[in-house]
Amino acid sequence: MIPAAxxxxxxxxxxxxxxxxxxxxxxxxxxxxxHSLLPLMKLRLATPAVLVxxxxxxxxxxxxxxxxxxxxxxxxxxxxxxxxxxxxxxxxLLAEATSHVGDPQVRHRGTIGGSIAHGDPASDxxxxxxxxxxxxxxxGPGGEREIAVDDFFTGFLETCLGDDELLTEIRxxxxxxxxxGFQKFNRRAQDWAIVGVSAIVANGNSGVGLxxxxxxxxxAAGVEAALAGGASATDAxxxxxxxANPPSDLNAGPEYREHLARVLTRRALEAAGR
Amino acid sequence: xxxxxxxxxxxxxxxxxxxxxxxxxxxxxxxxxxTNIGCDTSSCGACTIHVNGESVKSCTMLAAQADGxxxxxxxxxxxxxxxxxxxxxxxxCHALQCGYCTPGMVMAAVSLLDExxxxxxxxxxxxxxxxxxxxxxYHNIVKAVLHCAEASS
Numbered sequence: 001m002i003p004a005a006x007x008x009x010x011x012x013x014x015x016x017x018x019x020x021x022x023x024x025x026x027x028x029x030x031x032x033x034x035h036s037l038l039p040l041m042k043l044r045l046a047t048p049a050v051l052v053x054x055x056x057x058x059x060x061x062x063x064x065x066x067x068x069x070x071x072x073x074x075x076x077x078x079x080x081x082x083x084x085x086x087x088x089x090x091x092x093l094l095a096e097a098t099s100h101v102g103d104p105q106v107r108h109r110g111t112i113g114g115s116i117a118h119g120d121p122a123s124d125x126x127x128x129x130x131x132x133x134x135x136x137x138x139x140g141p142g143g144e145r146e147i148a149v150d151d152f153f154t155g156f157l158e159t160c161l162g163d164d165e166l167l168t169e170i171r172x173x174x175x176x177x178x179x180x181g182f183q184k185f186n187r188r189a190q191d192w193a194i195v196g197v198s199a200i201v202a203n204g205n206s207g208v209g210l211x212x213x214x215x216x217x218x219x220a221a222g223v224e225a226a227l228a229g230g231a232s233a234t235d236a237x238x239x240x241x242x243x244a245n246p247p248s249d250l251n252a253g254p255e256y257r258e259h260l261a262r263v264l265t266r267r268a269l270e271a272a273g274r
Numbered sequence: 275x276x277x278x279x280x281x282x283x284x285x286x287x288x289x290x291x292x293x294x295x296x297x298x299x300x301x302x303x304x305x306x307x308x309t310n311i312g313c314d315t316s317s318c319g320a321c322t323i324h325v326n327g328e329s330v331k332s333c334t335m336l337a338a339q340a341d342g343x344x345x346x347x348x349x350x351x352x353x354x355x356x357x358x359x360x361x362x363x364x365x366x367c368h369a370l371q372c373g374y375c376t377p378g379m380v381m382a383a384v385s386l387l388d389e390x391x392x393x394x395x396x397x398x399x400x401x402x403x404x405x406x407x408x409x410x411x412y413h414n415i416v417k418a419v420l421h422c423a424e425a426s427s
Contacts (some may be wrong), residue, residue: 001297035334104401105331106404108325
């Protein structure tokens with residue numbers, strides 16, 4: 001399988017990438033690690049006329065302690081997130097979920113920003129972003145803007161990022177004392193989650209994000225509300241599929257996914273000590 | 275576009291289409307056919323090589339992305355007639371049946387031990403989850419990786 005022909009531009013800086021996007025508009029796609037985009041291009045499900053390779057923008061690969069939050073460069077590879085002591089101590093849920101992304105070879109190439117900007121509801125990391133209430137930073141022709149994660153995912157493989165914008169940084173509140181659980185249900189090693197759950201509890205507040213339960217990554221708001229009202233993990237988890245519109249595919253229909261969401265949410269909350 | 279890569283210590287420069295996948299470049303342009311194409315969907319790991327010392331699936335990378343990088347394929351692992359310890363372990367432990375997955379398995383296993391020199395059996399199984407053996411010969415493959423780790427320690 002070979003992708004359709006495209007023009008290739010290697011960006012030497014974020015500014016060069018933005019200039020290429022400004023010139024080519026929706027004809028262009030950004031290429032980071034390529035482990036979401038290239039498979040789609042090989043299947044000809046994506047046929048961008050121009051690929052703007054941002055894989056060498058090393059200044060967007062970092063994990064910094066920024067006071068009250070962690071600042072993670074969008075081009076930081078999964079492998080570097082997974083093995084970071086800073087991430088493990090301040091955002092253990094992210095380190096754990098990242099260690100379940102794809103397989104080691106995928107994690108050597110794939111990036112946190114690429115995975116999130118791809119907007120795939122079956123991806124693991126968006127659920128962590130929802131649970132930890134991340135802030136996403138994008139750069140465009142008009143400068144930089146901060147986006148709350150709840151505003152980020154707008155449709156199937158769609159985000160609020162403009163054609164001329166570049167996701168540059170992921171900000172996560174530092175939560176060294178949080179307890180958390182990550183659950184991923186699939187049939188075979190390295191498969192996408194049929195359903196997945198990220199849950200985190202800190203200072204009496206909770207965050208629960210779901211994988212593959214709707215056309216976008218979604219928050220289990222009913223579970224969070226039940227927990228805030230003092231419900232047990234078992235009772236709160238009953239609300240996991242409330243309001244969700246799970247997809248149907250050869251792995252599972254909506255009812256089975258709803259069942260999985262409830263069971264996995266209970267397990268994730270129990271792992272988080274609820 | 276022009277691409278220059280180092281493969282197994284040798285520099286190669288070629289003019290390629292931007293859409294050329296790295297595995298096609300290695301096999302069809304450079305002529306190193308030890309790296310196999312299996313599923314072609316980044317699932318099976320048959321095409322695993324090392325890019326700058328780390329395991330990567332070469333069917334899911336463009337040759338253009340490898341420009342200027344240091345690649346290692348299965349052909350570059352042995353030292354002349356002396357097999358790499360991982361190859362020797364695969365031989366001793368009978369860790370191959372049809373052999374199709376073997377180049378990718380070996381490259382993934384070498385990368386695994388680089389990152390975790392003394393893995394448990396479970397860590398080996400999880401560490402090789404990106405490589406499929408259709409003969410289902412996993413038992414001896416895991417044995418070979420553990421054997422290599424022990425022999426190297």
